[in-house]
Amino acid sequence: MSTETKDQPIDETLVIESDSTLVESDVGQTSGAGLSETLGNRGKLRHLSRSTQFILCAALILGLTMTFVGNLVSQSIEDATVQAAAETGARYMENFLEPFVQGLTTSRTLPDETIQAIDKLLSETSLSTHVISVKVWLPDGTIIYSTNKSLIQRSFPTIELEQALTGRTVTALDDEIDDAAGGNIEDAFERSLSSPLYEIYAPLREAGTGRIIAIGEFYETAEALHREINKVRVKVWTIVGAATLSMLLLLFFIVRRGDKIIKEQETALRSRMQEQARLHSNNATLQRKVDAANREYARINELTLRRIGADLHDGPAQLLSLILLRLEELEDSDNGSSREVLDMIRRAGQDALNEVREISLGLALPEVNDLTLHEALVLLAARHEERTETRVDLELDALPGDVPVSHKICIYRFAQEALSNAYIHAGGKGQKLSASYREGLLEVQVEDAGEGISTEKPNVPGRGRTHLGLVGMRYRVESLGGSFNIESAPHAGTRARAQFRI
Template structure:
């Protein structure tokens, strides 16, 4: 029937206008965006600047929030305005109609004189300028008086007057003139006027007892009230719109300033990352140069050892051989009394010759340039077994054939020194030489079954030489870019392991 209703107990009048616009817009907003272009829109938004993204999001959020606030404020103002006007009109009409309905305590209709008097007052007084229709209802829903005489003595549902029958002033604001329901027959006359109205239902009481004997309904023009409400709405929306725009602009400038700072930091960070990458590249190049220099040093050191071995073999060894030869000649020409002395000299010379040859044999590296790493390790094990008359357990996996010469020599020297330590300090027990290559990691290991390396401070020269040999092996391996690992425990033997990335 009407679009807005409110009820107020006794002297208070409430007006409620159910505004569906906000709800419908919210539902439309939720249903919108679920289409196939949603992902494309999201991708476009992500490519915008932070400040632009913020403005879009802030506009949507603040727009919805301020729309709700504006509707709430304007609705509250409208309610208060209508409430005041309705309450004033209700009090006036109660005082106007109650004297004419006192006879309804015993009768079910108004006398003709009373009806004519009411008609005359409504048409001749100032009420006619703003009150367009008046009805008086009995509690059973029968209209006993109406400006539209076609509805008199007709009974209608009591839903509308039920609030007034409980003692409340009931108000309906009708600004939707286009809606007309079939069952709104009692309002046909008022709707035919085609002007905004608000209707008020007020209880009419019996004098003295206060008993409700009828309900007065009157329709008052709402044109002036509607203009006032519209003006208030415009002012509210102007204030809300200005405040929203100001907040969005203020927040935009704040976010834009922060966005510029973030971009400056991003630029500085990118520059630092590029600089760090460049420094890392330079460090890697320097590391390669250091590794190359270490390998070159290892090659030069090997050449030096070869020269020393050759010098020992061609120099002192030859001299000792000559001494032995002359001693043999002296023995054949001298007397018997010098035989023992000569024999002692000969034995000393022979021992010196053997020692020098042993040293030169250890210093002189066999030619491994044309051998693979596998063949070089096999040759090393054979020579160690031949020289020490011990056994070496050889376990070699498939090894790469393109190992650099400097690395191959370094591995050979590492394994040679480790086998020598196993022979000297473990008596050659449990000697084992193994090598493997997997996922770019080359590993060579030498182990024995001796008493292990003591963690105590060495007290004999042999221990000192052992520690010096370990230091030399570690330096040789690490100078080639490898990792040296020594594992030993008392009575559990020793393992020396070298790892290289190739």
């Protein structure tokens, strides 16, 4: 034959062309609404369960893969079946035709008796039941025998002939030869039969030398071969479909089980998160209540201290002042022995008055509402220096001006107690008050150069008040969410530090 359309069945060509037309038509119809439909489908897919989404994707991927595999296997089986049948038929036809073409070594035509003998074999033997047409070609493309006598001594170029001249057996399966498939005159007779055929080109060799002297072409009915191929296709597609369906079902149940486990875990996790959120809300509420209680306690404590200071100043201090005034009136008495007693009473009263005034002064807190933290610390250092006649080194960085009143009171009391301890236990040596504010962290520090606080001897005279003061300082600082730290070692001084996140 003169065209390459024989390499695949004509009906497959028609199907491919039809499918291509349908695809182009669908593309043309959906080009306007494709984007909106795609977005709508994506939105619908998101509401499906994970197992359903997975089975859809797996069905698409496995379907395409198994379709490719099925087509490949079916085509391979078909090619192998056709090739095997063609090689068997080619050997049969070689044995049938080669004895009649041995004279072509010296001639370019077949004798009439040879042509009649071939016609008789094709019409009177069993070959007529399955061999439809036979041609004998010279290597140059000239037909020297044909069932259609009008083709004898005519030349037609064919690719199959060139391939057969290399010693190969060339075959092609035609489901139905159609005039529209090609307008070749040399196969017009076969195409007019309108029946499934397969054609075979087989080299015919010279006896003894094996040289190719002609090419035999014959058309054989393909109905039985088609039935066998269709049976194989059905089996292949049944196996492929069953395997695909089994894999999809297995994957679906596995993914569905995992999806159920994930949903159960999500539900449990969501419940735990809600419980955590509820507990966190409760804790935050309790924390706000604790903070409010601490602030209220600090306020009440300061009011109590002020009242005690005022009571000491207005009560015992006034009485001691009156006692001392009356003792001065008795000093004019001439009794010498009573004068010494009066002097002793006067000195004791004066000492008691000084101590009461000092206590009331320490308890009385300045009005920090009207002072910044910087001003309050400067005032505290000045009062401490005046009361103890010692020096306090100040090292105050730029401090925020909007420190809450509760924090200012706490810092004032912390520094006051720390400086008092520095005077009592370090004799006021190396007293230093420093404060800094960096990246939201407010730090206040008091240090001295004394002997340090020994934790191994808490019962040493004078130590009890120190430990009690440290406990009070820690409580004050931590009640407002701050951190308290004290560093001390024998002969290394003491450093008390309070930090607040403001």
